[in-house]
Amino acid sequence: MMTVEPSKLADVYFNFYPNEILPLWTNPCNNKRHLEIWSGQKTCKRLPHLIVVGPQKTGTTALYTFLNLHPQIKSNFQSNKTFEEVQFFTDKNYVNGIDWYMNHFPFPPSESTILFEKSANYFTEAKAPLQIHTLLPDTKIICILINPSQRAYSWYQHAQSHKDEAALKHSFYDVITATNSSSDVHNLRNKCLLPGLYTSHLNKWKTHFNNSQLLIVDGENLVEDPISEMEKVQNFLKLQDKLDYSKLLKYNTKKGFFCPVTNGGKLKCLGSGKGRKYSPMDDKSKDFLKHFYKNSIEDLNDFLTNHGYSKPGWLIKEINDMN
Numbered sequence: 001m002m003t004v005e006p007s008k009l010a011d012v013y014f015n016f017y018p019n020e021i022l023p024l025w026t027n028p029c030n031n032k033r034h035l036e037i038w039s040g041q042k043t044c045k046r047l048p049h050l051i052v053v054g055p056q057k058t059g060t061t062a063l064y065t066f067l068n069l070h071p072q073i074k075s076n077f078q079s080n081k082t083f084e085e086v087q088f089f090t091d092k093n094y095v096n097g098i099d100w101y102m103n104h105f106p107f108p109p110s111e112s113t114i115l116f117e118k119s120a121n122y123f124t125e126a127k128a129p130l131q132i133h134t135l136l137p138d139t140k141i142i143c144i145l146i147n148p149s150q151r152a153y154s155w156y157q158h159a160q161s162h163k164d165e166a167a168l169k170h171s172f173y174d175v176i177t178a179t180n181s182s183s184d185v186h187n188l189r190n191k192c193l194l195p196g197l198y199t200s201h202l203n204k205w206k207t208h209f210n211n212s213q214l215l216i217v218d219g220e221n222l223v224e225d226p227i228s229e230m231e232k233v234q235n236f237l238k239l240q241d242k243l244d245y246s247k248l249l250k251y252n253t254k255k256g257f258f259c260p261v262t263n264g265g266k267l268k269c270l271g272s273g274k275g276r277k278y279s280p281m282d283d284k285s286k287d288f289l290k291h292f293y294k295n296s297i298e299d300l301n302d303f304l305t306n307h308g309y310s311k312p313g314w315l316i317k318e319i320n321d322m323n
């Protein structure tokens with residue numbers, strides 16, 4: 001019998017099966033044989049039951065903060081690099097393996113604790129739905145959607161305040177209409193526009209998660225009426241003790257948003273990077289985006305109808321404006 005050294009054999013194998021270069025982590029606790037060789041020191045309890053997947057700029061930090069107010073819900077630990085986000089299901093961190101992921105979570109203090117994380121870039125990560133489902137087949141997923149035009153504008157404002165050269169040099173209109181595909185400005189255009197093509201991304205999530213696992217939060221209602229939106233979230237999570245968020249969140253006129261009430265009765269609003277003050281979008285950009293997202297808005301409307309989801313108020317308004 002002839003063979004070669006393992007690394008050469010691996011090269012041959014991965015030449016045949018390039019899609020398998022990246023491992024696909026399964027849950028050791030869902031497989032009897034894996035569980036038998038899993039160290040006695042380890043537990044699968046440090047894995048999330050809920051993941052808020054984004055997309056970015058839709059109110060994901062607000063939802064993360066509001067969820068953490070519930071004593072039955074516990075988030076991951078903060079990271080030095082990515083702050084409240086773990087960002088495990090991305091090409092960069094997925095290779096670190098599930099021990100790395102589990103180390104980001106506390107040991108749940110009770111059986112009824114719901115561990116969760118939010119990483120707003122998962123929404124557009126092509127492999128994330130499959131990777132999450134393979135490791136955590138029973139986990140619940142929350143996506144937050146706002147009007148995609150507003151999301152694009154919010155991303156542009158975010159890029160400007162992070163001193164992104166393209167955002168500083170070019171107007172919003174120039175960015176969203178950029179055509180030179182190799183330029184930095186086109187890169188920024190894609191970050192503004194592409195996550196807002198919601199249905200193309202949602203279809204991938206829906207392949208792996210059913211209605212009882214996938215909730216779509218109305219991000220605009222989360223701003224206007226977080227009390228009612230958090231009621232929907234709590235129902236979705238089937239929480240034993242539902243909280244009355246009207247006691248936990250109060251509107252702050254200076255911030256222009258609802259903020260958590262601290263034990264001392266003061267308001268602790270989200271940081272200055274969330275709920276920025278900027279001028280309203282210009283009419284030319286509004287018109288361009290209305291046209292750009294027209295089909296996508298119709299697709300989203302069909303998607304929600306076909307899958308039996310209720311529709312966000314901003315979507316109903318967009319559809320009515322089209323007719």
Ligand code: A3P
Pocket residue numbers: 055056057058059060061062120153154155157222223257258259270273274275276
């Ligand atoms: P703007 O800063 O453009 O207004 P994310 O956390 O996903 O990055 O989303 C940021 C957006 O969350 C903010 O965008 C803001 O509109 C929205 N948001 C929703 N509820 C908020 C709250 N209670 N406080 C601050 N921002 C909130």
